[in-house]
Amino acid sequence: FLKSSKPILALELRCDLHDWLLALNLAKTLRPTDEPMICRKLATQLESQGNYVEALKLFERSLINPYGSQVEDEKHIMLAYSGISRCSIKVGEVNRGVKIALEINDPQQIIEIAVVCENMRHLMEAAQLYERGNLYEKAASIYISLKMFGNATPLMSKVKSPKLLSQFAKTKENEGNFREAEAAYEKAEDWESAIRLNLNSLDDYERARIIFKTKSQSANCATLLAGYCQRKGMKKDAIEYLVFAGNKEEAFITAQACDEMEVFANAQKEFSVEDELKIAQFYEGKSRWGEAAVHYSKAGSHTKALKLYFEAGEEYIERAIEMVASVKQENLITLLTDHLMGESTGVPMDPQYLFKLSLLTGNLRQASKMAYSIAETKQEQGNYKNAHSVLFEMMQKMRINNLPITYELYQKFLILHSYIIVKRLVKMNEHEDSARMLNRVCKNISQFPQHAVTILTSTVIEATRANMKATAFQWACVLFRPEYREGIAEQYKKRIENIARKPTKEEPDEKQSKCPFCKDLVPEATLECPTCQNSIPFCIASGKHMVVDDCGKCPKCNYPALRTYLIRSLEIENVCPMCGEELTGDEIPQLSLEEAVAYLKERKLDFSKKREEEEKTN
Secondary structure: OOOOOOOHHHHHHHHHOOOHHHHHHHHHHHOHHHHHHHHHHHHHHHHHOOOHHHHHHHHHHOOEOOOOOEOOOHHHHHHHHHHHHHHHHHOOOHHHHHHHHHOOOOHHHHHHHHHHHHHOOOHHHHHHHHHHOOOHHHHHHHHHHOOOHHHHHHHHHHOOOHHHHHHHHHHHHHHOOHHHHHHHHHHOOOHHHHHHHHHHOOOOHHHHHHHHHHOOOOHHHHHHHHHHHHHOOOHHHHHHHHHHOOOHHHHHHHHHHOOOHHHHHHHOOOOOHHHHHHHHHHHHHOOOHHHHHHHHHHOOOHHHHHHHHHHHOHHHHHHHHHHHHHHOOHHHHHHHHHHHOOOOOOOOOOHHHHHHHHHHOOOHHHHHHHHHHHHHHHHHHOOHHHHHHHHHHHHHHHHHOOOOOOHHHHHHHHHHHHHHOHHHHHHOOOHHHHHHHHHHHHOOHHHOHHHHHHHHHHHHHHHHHOOOHHHHHHHHHHHOOHHHHOOOOHHHHHHHHHHHOOOOOOOOOOOEEEOOOOOOEEEOOOOEOOOOOOEOOEOOOOOOEOOHHHEEEOOOOOOEEEHHHHHHHHHHOOEOOOOOOEOOHHHOOOOOHHHHHHHHHHHHHHHHHHHHHHHHHO
8 A cells, every 4th residue: 555556545554453553653654634543542552451651641642733733623632631531540640630530521531530540449539520420329329438428418319329328328327417317218218217217316206107107017117116106105006006017916915904905906907716806805804795796796706796786785786787687697687686676675676676687688578567667657756758768768679679569568658758749849839739749648647647737737728729629628627626626827727717617619620641551541649540450650759640751760769750840840959859869950861652661661560569469468
């Protein structure tokens, strides 16, 4: 190449072969402008070979071009100064090397120089350079190892290494700077150390408790808290933390000693049979029969539990019923039934308990009889809504289980519901409908002894408003019987007396609508078709019989309603007149004619089954 017409190719060949020494000699004559770059390359090569002195000279020479002026290539200058810095440190001129490094603006070059310092055990200088190169964790680690905590502290906000943060925290703890140590422990997510520090050094139980609750519920953390609480006499908390720590035996002994067994029981998520029996025996020894029964039941000792429930009295009878219903053992059902009926005490308990037991154990026939009896009692006491609720719940259960509803039960429910909807009908200004519902109720007035006079009075008033003069006359006459007369309010007495003195048969014809089964016209308040003899379901909003062309139902309880009537009713009060659940008009489905016929036949079939059952019974 040197003898050819392009001798410069010889220089390029030596550069490609990284033969920088020959390349430098050729550059002097062939292309002097390449000398600074080749000097730097040769210096880097000598540095890697350990010839730091010569390398340093070449790095320094690379800053001057052949014409004696400063090289202007910024990257070349930065790399040359980086080499000068490294080699200066390697030949012992540490201060010079570090000073030059601190003036370099390339983080990667600074980090390389820091590595040189660290390898040569110039640790403080290495830390400074790591910090300058943005390797904050590395810098902080070295500062901490040198115990230069003042230098490390400003860097800790940028450190994420849990190990380094914990190391810094321990150092701060040893210095007595507990708050700084706590912050570092928390940042390192060393929750056990954070809790230990709060308890032992800061005496901040509340902070330790919050850390345990929100960050770490490990056994070690619980043990620390348990020890603190025991030292401070906080027995309840100590029991809870001992359970968390898995030290159930010590927790039980503590609970037993300070009579805090409830805390021990509530602290556990899972109980063994042995645990339950120990708790039960403790309560039994204290004559706390109800609590002992609860835990004997959980331990599977149901007979023992039931006997203790009896000892505990009525306060725990609901629990006894729930236990027996869940176990469904005949001997337990018999024992509880006998107790509820007063076989052992001679005093029967509230019938509602036997009703609930029958309901929960699936004895729906017995429950049905009890429901009727309870409803009858509540009705006689004037608690009409409660009586209605008992019957509603019973009938829903029977429908779900495809059991026949007796005519007697259905009639009582119908009369109660007819009375309950009157108030809403009056607010809707449906005086004829309210009068017909009250007329239905008055035919069974003996079932309402507490409010017979009030109901009869309301019937006369509503019938008068609806121009149903014969109905008004009929019940006005009943009101003036000796057993009711004295109870009539003075404001109505004269008016009712005038009605009772004027016999009349004047009465508007009752509106009629089609039977959903045979299509013959039936008076609206009549619930049995005289033509086809079918029982027709009643509308829960109006009390009238259902029709197929305006058929809706409550989506919550599935009871039928004349859709337009129910929507108007919900404008007065936005709850279902039957089940009492919140309801809006938009939720009421409009059934097609086919759907309505199928739905009403389904309701009607319940009553057919009822008749068959009654015939078999008779």
